[in-house]
Amino acid sequence: MEPLGENGRSSMMPNGLFGMAIFIVAELMLFAGMISAFFIVKAAAPSWPPPGQPRLPIEATALNSLVLLASGFFLIQAHRAFHRGDRDSMRRPLLLALALGSFFVIFQGSEWVALLGQGLTLTSSSLGSFFYLVVGVHGIHAAAALILLAIATVRLRRGYLSPGFFGAAEALWFFVVGVWPVLYMVVYL
Amino acid sequence: MLAIVVVAGALLADAASACTVCLGAQTEASRKAFVGTTAFLTFLPLMVVGGIIALFVRRTLAQEALDESRRAGDLDAGVESQG
Structure with a gap:
């Protein structure tokens, strides 16, 4: 338990988690802006999806979304073990969350390669522009969160994983997992 | 002079097409989206x-309650050690 400070009080939240929370709020508004722009462009288009553009892989991405949600589930398990002080039980779910998250990002990358091959590019249509913008920004966040989780895994193994660092890493990953179903429904469906 | 500028400005002024909801949306679907x-x-x-x-x-509130109970616990422990 954290010791009481000079004023007889302990801190409400680790600084790392607090900083990440502020960042996530800003990023939430970024995604909200992109979703809004997407809705307006979609509503103004004479037909949607634009003619001559490939169909987005709805089913495959739905399965990949389940992989991402499973990753979030394992991170919850790791979170619970961390707050119980059971660092040994935390290792496996944290590794599973990291592995499933990495699978999600790699699968998304392979999906992009296939779509580029079928003619969906940033400049081919407004669908292509928004698809790569929205999904790409999400992918960058996912990659950044995975790097933080990987560092957390290393720190756990070495025995100096702090609540602030782990809190920040898991908050970013939960944001990535939480915002994805919304993006999927908006962009793919 | 100022009055002439104001009147000239008022005569030259035109409606600003700045409201995207009123002027940017060409269709009902666009207007609803905006x-x-x-x-x-x-x-x-x-x-x-x-x-x-x-x-x-x-x-x-939860932290305050926890800290309060910890301070009370410290106080009790101090009294017992003195006694």
Whole structure:
């Protein structure tokens, strides 16, 4: 338990988690802006999806979304073990969350390669522009969160994983997992 | 002189086509999208800020209660060690 400070009080939240929370709020508004722009462009288009553009892989991405949600589930398990002080039980779910998250990002990358091959590019249509913008920004966040989780895994193994660092890493990953179903429904469906 | 400038300005002025909801939307679907996204972008930050304030209040109250019990525990331990 954290010791009481000079004023007889302990801190409400680790600084790392607090900083990440502020960042996530800003990023939430970024995604909200992109979703809004997407809705307006979609509503103004004479037909949607634009003619001559490939169909987005709805089913495959739905399965990949389940992989991402499973990753979030394992991170919850790791979170619970961390707050119980059971660092040994935390290792496996944290590794599973990291592995499933990495699978999600790699699968998304392979999906992009296939779509580029079928003619969906940033400049081919407004669908292509928004698809790569929205999904790409999400992918960058996912990659950044995975790097933080990987560092957390290393720190756990070495025995100096702090609540602030782990809190920040898991908050970013939960944001990535939480915002994805919304993006999927908006962009793919 | 100032009056002439004001009158000239008033005569030269034209309606500004700045409102995207009124002037930018060409179809009913576009107009609805503009109105919907304006509402979404207006209320989302308010809900987020409200949620954060509620979370802070809840966590602060819980932390205060915990700290209070710990201080009371320290006090009791101190009295026992003196006794």
